[in-house]
Amino acid sequence: MSVRWTPLGVLLGLASTALALALAAAAVSRPRLLAAPDRAPPLRRLRSGHAGDYVALLLVGTTLLGALALPGILGS
Known part of the structure; x- marks a missing residue:
C-alpha cells in the first residue's frame, strides 16, 4: 500500500498552515484581540x-x- 498526495490534501495542509500562521500573528501583534473572556x-x-x-x-x-x-x- 503506497501513500499518495492528493491535490485536496495538499490544499488542506496549506490552508491549515496559513490559518495557524494568521492566528499566531494575531496573538503576537494584538494580544487583547484573543484575550480570555x-x-x-x-x-x-x-x-x-x-x-x-x-x-x-x-x-x-x-x-x-x-x-x-x-x-x-x-x-x-
Whole structure:
C-alpha cells in the first residue's frame, strides 16, 4: 500500500498552515484581540499548579466524556 498526495490534501495542509500562521500573528501583534473572556478567572482559580489538581480535572473530563459517549455506545 503506497501513500499518495492528493491535490485536496495538499490544499488542506496549506490552508491549515496559513490559518495557524494568521492566528499566531494575531496573538503576537494584538494580544487583547484573543484575550480570555471575563468568564475565565473562575476557571483559572481552579488551577493551583499542584499535580493532584490536574489529575482531578483529567478524571472529571474523562468521566464527562464517557458519560456523553455512553448513549452512543449502548445504542449500537
